[in-house]
Amino acid sequence: MGQRVNDTTWIGASPDVVWNVITELSTYPQWAGGVRGTEVLEENEDGSPHRARFTVDAKVAEINYVIEYQYEDYDITWHLIEGDTISQLNGEYRLYETEDGGTEVYYALEVDVDLPLPSFMKKRAARAILEQGLSGLKGHSEAQV
Numbered sequence: 001m002g003q004r005v006n007d008t009t010w011i012g013a014s015p016d017v018v019w020n021v022i023t024e025l026s027t028y029p030q031w032a033g034g035v036r037g038t039e040v041l042e043e044n045e046d047g048s049p050h051r052a053r054f055t056v057d058a059k060v061a062e063i064n065y066v067i068e069y070q071y072e073d074y075d076i077t078w079h080l081i082e083g084d085t086i087s088q089l090n091g092e093y094r095l096y097e098t099e100d101g102g103t104e105v106y107y108a109l110e111v112d113v114d115l116p117l118p119s120f121m122k123k124r125a126a127r128a129i130l131e132q133g134l135s136g137l138k139g140h141s142e143a144q145v
Contacts, residue, residue: 002088002112003126011103013141015095018103031140033132088112
């Protein structure tokens with residue numbers, strides 16, 4: 001069973017801007033810590049990614065995985081299709097417009113790797129991925145405004 005972590009942050013950009021940053025996978029190496037490369041394997045009719053391959057520097061090894069996305073309004077969810085040394089990767093972004101025109105972002109992640117690590121280390125790694133992801137998303141989204 002994977003380690004589940006979640007957090008919420010406020011971003012000084014509209015949900016449309018944040019949505020575009022999340023779905024523009026080619027920019028992930030610029031703002032998503034550890035992501036070395038992305039490849040959209042399949043798109044939806046609106047051009048949003050449906051299936052994508054990621055290459056990530058996980059400090060101990062380079063990991064490749066394929067995830068599949070689903071969208072509903074401003075909710076984006078994904079799950080693992082296949083991966084090297086990774087057995088679970090489920091996540092979600094939920095975007096809520098705030099009264100000031102910004103966006104409240106809820107981000108949840110459940111991840112497990114096929115490495116003999118104690119659960120507290122897996123939890124710490126999942127938390128670091130989450131925090132880096134939110135921080136990078138915030139910075140890159142606000143730079144678009």
